[in-house]
Amino acid sequence: MGKPMRIRAKASNGKTNVRALMAHPMEGGQRKDGSGNLIPAHFITDVEATHNGKTVLKAQWSTAVSQNPYLSFTFDGGAAGDKILLSWKDNKGDSRTDEVAIK
């Protein structure tokens, strides 16, 4: 289980804006440590967001996304109190899911 995310979701004018901060090293696999050894790649590969069980966002990420990614997106619909679930999976098999209620 990865580290907790910080998620905020706000509904206004028939749309919901979700902003999330994810804690992840997003290591590209090309950096070297102090002794000259390659630091292995460790990055989020898949992201999915659901609203009341229905998928509203699916993303495939790569080493192009940097450390502690900040994700912001808007989808149609959503009302205060509805549940948003955001989850990610990384290339080492780790994952994290967090839930938040729309404000």
Added chain:
Amino acid sequence: MKKHLVLLAFAATTAVSGAKADSIAAGIAEYRAMLQDGNPAELFEMSGEELWTTPRGPKNATLEKCDLGKGPGVVAGAFVELPRYFADTGRVQDLESRLLTCMETLQGFDSDKIAKTSYNKGEQANLRDLATYVAGQSRELRFNVPQGHEKERDMYEVGKRLFYLRSGTHDFSCNTCHGEKGKRIRLQDLPVLSSNPGDGIGFAAWPAYRVGNGQMWTMQKRLNDCYRQQRFPEPDFAGDATIALGVYMGVNAKGAMSIAPAIKR
């Protein structure tokens, strides 16, 4: 007539360059405002909050009884009153020094060992997260570093001496960079720290997440790096020299709003 035209042209160019400079400053300010949303410092804050309430160390205890100056366990508002004098240790301590005290007395950690550990490693990383959490609990409060105790006043004077002390290979002092208004190094504005630089600037802007190197920096780390940049010997972690500077800057910043944990380029 020609002289008037020349003067007019000159006035026009200075007006244009003045306006351009303003719009650049406005652009940078807008960029900084955008950065604030999704500040990774919040992740370190969350980690620190978890560390505060998790039983750890040889004594397997939490930090929930730690006295940061406002009573055991009181975290809200403590940050803006540090550094201050603590009767139980008989000395003036800043945030990180006090966290070390609590980690040792409550949890049984070896604070000397933690002080000698590299920043961002091992327990130093946990100390960093804890400091970020505590600072965040005083968000938007105004600095009110106490001077009621004689030792607090002495430390202010020590801090002032250290601020103006020129030394090292380049004969720098804190005042070299932070003593004149309107100066900057490359694109970094340099606040004047011998007086109150205003809300959310200088002492009121740390701990902060530095986007440039992707690291969360505490005031201790910031001071350590200042000394590195001045080519001074490395100061003791959470030692009296850095605490004294904190008292000096903190008292000078009286009334300024804390924006910690902030975000920096």
